[in-house]
Amino acid sequence: MLSVSRRWLLAWALFAVCDVALAAAHGEEAGEKGDMHKGHTGGMDHNASLNVPAHSDDADTYWRLTTARWLIYGHIILMVIDWVLVLPVSIMFAVAKSNLHIPAQFVFLAINGFAIFLSILYNAQTPDLYPANAHHRMGWVAVAILTVQTVVGVIFSVAKSSDAPKNEEASSLMAAATARYQRMENRQGSWNSDSAHGGSDHSPSSRSPSLEEESLYNQHEEQELKAIDEETKFEKLAKKYVPRYAIAQQWITIASVGYQISQRLLLIWTFMLIATGASTYTGVFKGGNIFTGLAHVIKGGIFFYYGIFTLGRYLGCFADLGWAWNVKPDASMVGKFRANIKSAEMVESALIFTYGFTNVWLEHLAGWGQEWHMGDLEHVSIAFWFLGGGLLGILTESEWIRGLLNNVYSEDAQIAINQYEMAVSQTVFPEKPKFRQSMNVFPSLVIFMLGILMGSHHQEKVLGTMLHKQWGLLLSGAAVFRLGSFLLVFLKPPTSYLPSRPFTEPLAAFALMAGGLVFCLSNSETINAFDAMNVDGMFAFTLSLGITALLMSYQTLVVALKGWAVKREASRSHKSVFRIA
Known part of the structure; x- marks a missing residue:
C-alpha cells in the first residue's frame, strides 16, 4: 500500500509540473496581452488575421518569389521526406548489419538526386537572392559524403558476399575432418570388438566386410589428404603475404569505423541542412545577424x-x-x-x-x-x-576522485576497524563500493x-x-x-x-x-518576422510540440524497425537473437 501511494504521489507531482509549465506559458501571454497595447508590446489577439507579405516576381526573398514556385516546393518536400524519413531507416539497417541497407541507401540517393535536380532548375529560373549562402555548399558536401558512403557500402557488401563461399568451404572441410575422425573411431571400435569376441582373421565372413571398409576408407583418405594439402598451400601463401594482409585489414577496419561514424553524423547534418535551407528560403540571418x-x-x-x-x-x-x-x-x-x-x-x-x-x-x-x-x-x-x-x-x-573521497577515517581508526572485522569474522566496510547506476x-x-x-x-x-x-x-x-x-x-x-x-x-x-x-525560433530575426505577421507566442509553442510528438513517434518506429532487421538477419544466418524487450 505504501509503494502504491509513493508511485501515485510521484506521478501526480510530475504531471503537476507539466500543468504549471503550460499554464504559466499561456497565462503569461494572456496577461501581457491584456495589460499592454499590441503595437508597443507585441501581444497578439488570437482572432487577428495573419499579415502575410504578398508574393511577387521582384521579391527580395525566395519565400515571396512567385517564379517557379512548384519547383522549390517539390525540392523542399522531397528533401524533408528523404533526410527525415528515409535516412534514419537506412542508418538503422546499417546498424543492424542488414542486407537491406544498400537498397535503402540507393532509394535515399535517388530521391536526393531528383530533389537536387529540381533545385538546379529553380536556380536557373530565379535570381540569386541570398548570395554566398551556406545551404548550397553544405548540400554539395552532403552529396560527396553520400557518394563515398554508397561506394564503400557496396564494396563491403560484395566483400561480405564473397566471404560466404569461403565460410561454406571451411565448414565443409571441418565436417569432413569430423567425419573422418568418427570413422576412425568406429573402425578402431569394430577391431576391438572383433578381438574381444575372438573373431578369426581367416574367416570369410569377417574378411569381406574388412576389404570393403578398407576401400571406402582409402577413398575418403585420398580426398581428405587432397583437401589438407590444399589447405597447407593456402597457409603457406598466407604466411608469405601476412604483412600485406595485415595492412589491408587495418585499412578495412579504419574504413568500416569511418563509415559507421559518418552515417551517424549525417543525422546531425540533416538538422544543419534544414536550418540553413529555412534561413536561405526566408532570407534571415544576413550580415551581422548571422x-x-x-x-x-x-x-x-x-x-x-x-x-x-x-x-x-x-x-x-x-x-x-x-x-x-x-x-x-x-x-x-x-x-x-x-x-x-x-x-x-x-x-x-x-x-x-x-x-x-x-x-x-x-x-x-x-x-x-x-x-x-x-x-x-x-x-x-x-x-x-x-x-x-x-x-x-x-x-x-571520476573513480579516482571517489576513491579519495572514501578516505574518511584516520589510520588509527582504520586499524581499529580491521581488528574488529577480524574479531567478528565479518566485513563491516567493503573496500570499494560498487555503483551499478550513476x-x-x-x-x-x-x-x-x-x-x-x-x-x-x-x-x-x-x-x-x-x-x-x-x-x-x-x-x-x-x-x-x-x-x-x-x-x-x-x-x-x-x-x-x-x-x-x-x-x-x-x-x-x-x-x-x-x-x-x-x-x-526565439532569435531576434524570427521574432521580428512573427511580429510583422501578427503571429503570437503560442503558435511557435504549439508548432514545436506538434513536430516533437510526430518525430518521437517516428523515432520509436525506426528503432523498432532496427529490431526487426536484427531478427531478420539472425533468421537468415540461423542464429539466436538476444532480444531487448
Whole structure:
C-alpha cells in the first residue's frame, strides 16, 4: 500500500509540473496581452488575421518569389521526406548489419538526386537572392559524403558476399575432418570388438566386410589428404603475404569505423541542412545577424538532439554501453572497448564542460572589438555556470576522485576497524563500493538552472521574452523529469542487462526536443518576422510540440524497425537473437 501511494504521489507531482509549465506559458501571454497595447508590446489577439507579405516576381526573398514556385516546393518536400524519413531507416539497417541497407541507401540517393535536380532548375529560373549562402555548399558536401558512403557500402557488401563461399568451404572441410575422425573411431571400435569376441582373421565372413571398409576408407583418405594439402598451400601463401594482409585489414577496419561514424553524423547534418535551407528560403540571418542565428540554431539543436538521445536510451539504444538504464555488460559480452566506455552522465558532464569552456570566448563574437553590454556579461556568466557544473559532474564520475573521497577515517581508526572485522569474522566496510547506476545529478542541475535563467532573460519584444520563458520552462521540466528517473532507479536499481525504461525518460525527451525547437525560433530575426505577421507566442509553442510528438513517434518506429532487421538477419544466418524487450 505504501509503494502504491509513493508511485501515485510521484506521478501526480510530475504531471503537476507539466500543468504549471503550460499554464504559466499561456497565462503569461494572456496577461501581457491584456495589460499592454499590441503595437508597443507585441501581444497578439488570437482572432487577428495573419499579415502575410504578398508574393511577387521582384521579391527580395525566395519565400515571396512567385517564379517557379512548384519547383522549390517539390525540392523542399522531397528533401524533408528523404533526410527525415528515409535516412534514419537506412542508418538503422546499417546498424543492424542488414542486407537491406544498400537498397535503402540507393532509394535515399535517388530521391536526393531528383530533389537536387529540381533545385538546379529553380536556380536557373530565379535570381540569386541570398548570395554566398551556406545551404548550397553544405548540400554539395552532403552529396560527396553520400557518394563515398554508397561506394564503400557496396564494396563491403560484395566483400561480405564473397566471404560466404569461403565460410561454406571451411565448414565443409571441418565436417569432413569430423567425419573422418568418427570413422576412425568406429573402425578402431569394430577391431576391438572383433578381438574381444575372438573373431578369426581367416574367416570369410569377417574378411569381406574388412576389404570393403578398407576401400571406402582409402577413398575418403585420398580426398581428405587432397583437401589438407590444399589447405597447407593456402597457409603457406598466407604466411608469405601476412604483412600485406595485415595492412589491408587495418585499412578495412579504419574504413568500416569511418563509415559507421559518418552515417551517424549525417543525422546531425540533416538538422544543419534544414536550418540553413529555412534561413536561405526566408532570407534571415544576413550580415551581422548571422551570429544571432548561429547561436540560437546551434544551441537549440544541441538540446533537440539531447532529447533524441534521451528517447533513444529509453527505447533501448546503447544498452551494450550500460546507457539504457540497465546493468552494464562486462567485457566478455560486449568487448573490452565498449566495457571501458564511461557512463552517459560522464559524457553529458564532459559536453557541458566543453560547451561552457568554448562559450566563454564566443559569447562576444558578434560584437568583436566593441564594448561589452549587459547581455554579453549575462551570457558569459551562463558559460561559467556550464563550465563549473560540467566540471563538478566530471569529478563526481571520476573513480579516482571517489576513491579519495572514501578516505574518511584516520589510520588509527582504520586499524581499529580491521581488528574488529577480524574479531567478528565479518566485513563491516567493503573496500570499494560498487555503483551499478550513476546518480550524477549535476547535468540535470545545470539544465534546470539554465531554464530558470532563460525564463527571466529580458528581450526587446515581449514576444521574444515569452518564447524564452517557454523553452526555459521546458528545459527546467526536462531536468525535473530526469531527477524523477534517478529517484525511480534509486528506489529500484536495475538488475538486468535489458533496459529498465523509467517512465519519466520519454517526458524528459519530449521537453528537451520541444525546448530545443522553441529555442531555435526565439532569435531576434524570427521574432521580428512573427511580429510583422501578427503571429503570437503560442503558435511557435504549439508548432514545436506538434513536430516533437510526430518525430518521437517516428523515432520509436525506426528503432523498432532496427529490431526487426536484427531478427531478420539472425533468421537468415540461423542464429539466436538476444532480444531487448
